[in-house]
Amino acid sequence: MAVTLAQSTSQPKPKRRAAAALAIGLLLATGLLLVIMTLSINFGAADVAPSTVWAALFNYDPTSTQHLIIRTLRMPRVLVAAIVGAILALAGAIMQGLTRNPLADAGLLGIESGAALGVVLAITFFEIKTLNLYSIFAFAGAAVTAVLVYSLGSLGRGGPTPLKLTLAGAMITAFCSSFTSAILILNQQTLDEVRLWLAGTVAGRDLGLIAASLPYVGVGMVLALSLGRSLTAMALGEDVARGLGQRTGWVKVIAAIAVVLLAGSAVALAGPIGFLGLLVPHIMRFIVGIDYRWLLPYCIIGGALLLVVADIIGRVVVRPMEIPVGVVTALLGGPMFIYLVRWRVQR
Amino acid sequence: MLATDTLTLGYDGPNILDQLSITLPAGQITALIGPNGCGKSTLLRGLARLIKPKHGAVVLDGHDVQRIPTRQLATQLGILPQNPVAPEGLTVRELVAQGRYPHQRWFQQWSAADEQAVRSALEITNMVELADRAVDALSGGQRQRAWIAMTLAQETDIILLDEPTTFLDLAHQVEVLQLLEQLNRQSGRTIVMVVHDLNHATRHADHVIALRAGVVQAAGSPREVITPSLLRAVFGIEAEVIPDPRSGVPLCIPYGLCAAEPTDTLYADAVGSRA
Amino acid sequence: MKTFPWITIRPKHVRFSLRIDRRLPRVGLLVGLLVLAIMIINMGVGEYKISPLDVVKTLLGMETGDPQHVLIVRTLRLPRMLLSALVGLALGTSGALLQGLTRNPLADPSIMGINTGAGLVAVVLTILVRDFPARWIPVAAFAGALVAAGLMYVLAWRKGGDSPMRLILIGVGLSAVGSAVTTLVITIGNIYDVQRAMIWLTGSVYGRSWADFWAFAPWVAIAVPLAWFQARQLNSLHLGEDVALGLGVSVGRQRAWILLIAVALAGASVAVAGVISFVGLIAPHVARRLVGTDHTGLVPTAGMLGALLLVAADWIGRTIAAPNEIPCGLVTAVIGVPFFLTMLYQHAKTK
Incomplete structure (x- = not known):
């Protein structure tokens, strides 16, 4: 059964923007991100004046409660949101480019649920509490599910089509979440510990956690950004890319490592956050066009921006309660996914 | 007409x-x-x-x-669309038998006429020998003949x-x-x-x-x-x-x-x- | 010339003919006996052990010398066993219908949003509306499944008709959104309610009574035979939309009808036993191995294999960690692992 999902690359007029304009746009977006991040720090149970935020960042006074709150609660939170948003969007863009699947997303493809299962296993059976070790289990879970989903999705005629990959992802997700809930049924304490994390949240993280994740995030980002040119060629199809001199085997391996590192770190930091990797590359493609050399950096900024905003939304709408940010992204991204399917899947 | x-x-x-x-x-x-x-x-x-x-x-x-x-x-009126795809493992005989669908009812699932029509469709298209092979395992020409046989069985x-x-x-x-x-x-x-x-x-x-x-x-x-x-x-x-x-x-x-x-x-x- | 792969019943002088897949009687008998055997063994295990012979005697109304047996076997354990068989039958049949409908071997009620809809409603009622009468949760869950399926159909429908591919992908999307909301509810609930809800989300037939059985049985009695009648249409649909239209199948109407039957079966199952994954996926696969791709044989076989799978899963769940009980939904998920790996392995070999 052939999948006639219109590729974003086959749209009538690929947008080509001047490099200067794109660079300025990127700078502006980064500026906007910084502003919103500061705003996010202002927000909270007790509103803090921007000047205090500034002071807490650059002129830290350990005796001030406000400074303490900003340094230990608000700042880590917004940093986690920005990092996780950036790397999930990046991972999504890479998967979409590599598999030529506009529906690819670390959550939808089951990779996040695998990482989550890994973490739950780690907590339950190995009583592991530090992020460093969490991450390893998250990576293992992400890697295993990524391989499984890709192989399952490649079965049968036509290789890995978007439909089959999405289905395989959904199946593996169902599978991992069965296991996760089973473990949690048998172990109430773990359930209480991880249920908020399972919904995907950026609250309650400290700077040490972020520092521990930085090496993985850094390597993943560098690998991902090095793929820009190759992914632009891969968008024309693997055979064409090979004809253009791309070493497609290597591109795939590097991309796979990058995706596992990025998605695994994201889950270790914030739990499974769905749809972000779907949403951001589509929006960015609309702005930047299809050149991955520009698309990938834009996804980093855009993803960070979106998750920081989603976190603010989650804190604002049902004040004083909070909606976990993973739920916010699902509510934003789900309709987008359905829209894409409804109007882009012909038969 | x-x-x-x-x-x-x-x-x-x-x-x-x-x-x-x-x-x-x-x-x-x-x-x-x-x-x-x-x-x-x-x-x-x-x-x-x-x-x-x-x-x-x-x-x-x-x-x-x-x-x-x-x-x-x-x-x-029978139609053979462009490049039809048979499910994996379906045999030629089973495919051709599907051509009888419009002639069947829930109480009339496999009449003598159905059987005869399928046999003659297989004969005309020269598919008798291949009738028990899987459609997806045939060569392009044989596969097209199998599909034509299905359309013929529709009579x-x-x-x-x-x-x-x-x-x-x-x-x-x-x-x-x-x-x-x-x-x-x-x-x-x-x-x-x-x-x-x-x-x-x-x-x-x-x-x-x-x-x-x-x-x-x-x-x-x-x-x-x-x-x-x-x-x-x-x-x-x-x-x-x-x-x-x-x-x-x-x-x-x-x-x-x-x-x-x-x-x-x-x-x-x-x-x-x-x- | 070899003959057709089915048995034909065609009495003379009557305008009537019936065709039955040639492999179906043998496979059906074998699977049926296995289901029966496992149910009998399973009725003997538990806190109060009873020998299989005594179980049979009690079922047949004969004296075993232990007055407890009647209560334990007939009142406590029998309804649960029968219910698990029926739920398996419903799920296997539903899976076979959905896979045939979408022409996709990975389709299954648990990944097409049907189960998520039911699950979401049940979790909300258990956790947020804490005094909601437990008796009505199945009804509400069933409504949730119907709403989810209806939404899926409406969103997938576009001028120019429906498309199995859109149907399935939108099901996946709705399912993901539904799970996110379910998780949200889980994060805010009281931990005991949450745990109760999670058991339900994993799927279990623990403590089901005759009342549950009688509430569920009519669905199966009506929808399963209807599913069998749709088998011939499914065969035609399986050749592709254009071919099916050319053969005189009213494609749109048939699809909606088959979807409705599949949803009714899956929804009723979720309502009575929670979200049991993978039975609807595995049973049709194994059935295809046993009887081939013809849906007249495939649909009934998948149903019976579903029953076998769930009855066996319940037995394993009751014995493997005794005296604790593992929900059968978890057992089916565990059975799923080796199943997928073999699937991958065999496919890799044939390539």
């Missing part, structure tokens, strides 16, 4: 066929020809009620096919085929076309097919309908229709038409494109109808 009356067909965008009225002679082989995107496949699908007309009607023996119950219509007077020879090598093309000719000559079935190769059309069809941009440019016997001026108008090619040394039917030998204007519009048509 199958005909269209001011038939207008199209998908979401502009109409592909507009107010088309044609007649497909009964008991003959009709070939629909034309460049890519001219609407010949759309016409065939419209004839087989796979697309609902926006306006006008397809008329079978004086009745609007949209008003004939679909299952009853399936006993009068309809009219058979519509969408590019029955695409993706086949030369020998298999000839095999399929000869089979269709034999079906027509021996049991008098009306056959309507979309073909790409003009020489197939002239050699095997009694009646040719040439379409361009949804408009009939010419219709009639191959001798009347296939002329250098028509080829220029329909395909935008300069071609020599000579009598076939064996049968005398026209044989078309293209030499090149005509002046730029028609090819440009052709390209636009093709792009437009694909959207």
